[in-house]
Amino acid sequence: MAEAKEPLYIVLLGAPGAGKGTQARLLSEALGLPHIASGDLFREHLGKQTELGLLAKGYMDRGELVPDAVTIRMVVERLAQPDCAAGAILDGFPRTVTQAEALDGALMTQGQRVGVVPYIRVGEEALVARLSGRWICRNCQATYHTLFNPPRQAGVCDACGGELYQRSDDTPETVRNRLKVYFEQTAPLIDYYRGRGVLVEVDGEQDVDAVYADLRAAVQRSKAQV
Numbered sequence: 001m002a003e004a005k006e007p008l009y010i011v012l013l014g015a016p017g018a019g020k021g022t023q024a025r026l027l028s029e030a031l032g033l034p035h036i037a038s039g040d041l042f043r044e045h046l047g048k049q050t051e052l053g054l055l056a057k058g059y060m061d062r063g064e065l066v067p068d069a070v071t072i073r074m075v076v077e078r079l080a081q082p083d084c085a086a087g088a089i090l091d092g093f094p095r096t097v098t099q100a101e102a103l104d105g106a107l108m109t110q111g112q113r114v115g116v117v118p119y120i121r122v123g124e125e126a127l128v129a130r131l132s133g134r135w136i137c138r139n140c141q142a143t144y145h146t147l148f149n150p151p152r153q154a155g156v157c158d159a160c161g162g163e164l165y166q167r168s169d170d171t172p173e174t175v176r177n178r179l180k181v182y183f184e185q186t187a188p189l190i191d192y193y194r195g196r197g198v199l200v201e202v203d204g205e206q207d208v209d210a211v212y213a214d215l216r217a218a219v220q221r222s223k224a225q226v
Helices: 020-031 038-048 051-061 068-079 097-108 124-131 172-195 208-225
Strands: 008-014 035-037 087-091 114-121 134-137 143-145 199-203
Touching: 008 020, 008 097, 008 172, 008 208, 020 035, 020 087, 020 208, 035 038, 035 068, 038 051, 038 068, 051 068, 068 087, 068 097, 097 114, 097 172, 114 172, 114 208, 124 172, 172 199, 199 208
Parallel strands: 008 087, 008 114, 035 087, 114 199
Antiparallel strands: 134 143
């Protein structure tokens, strides 16, 4: 009988604007693994008013941060679902070393582990240029960029004709603030996974196809080492 393959858990790291969401979707399609974005998970629990969703909402309504324990429970419950039997791609979680340690602990109880942690590295100036040029459709949420993906008609969505708007947190000043917080928060996480021998840095300033090719190569190497 063939030996069962170990599930492949991928933690995708990258600053806002690094293209993490796009690459996670491409990898999800290619590998047949669910793409689990922490933001989507929160919205789902809040929308369905689950026990965890209501617990998180209580903290949010009081203007407090949702404790790690609540976020971790959401992720662990999601990873226990049948579609994650072969593994999953985690996007936006873990955000801190505490969360990373909790994830490792939860997987270890199942005899599993995080297999590879690609870090899509993009310089601050490139990130500011990407994020401060972003416009979003109010109707269908399609995303455009004044430099890289402009709409055919300024202010109008190509897909549905909806109005395009720029989020208040996409101004250059706010973007720099967001990035400062991200790098301060994520630097220890990068060191944590580097220390565990699973971090792979990928040049995120290449075009989308080149970044994807590097990510696939990193995943293939990690699978070969299992």
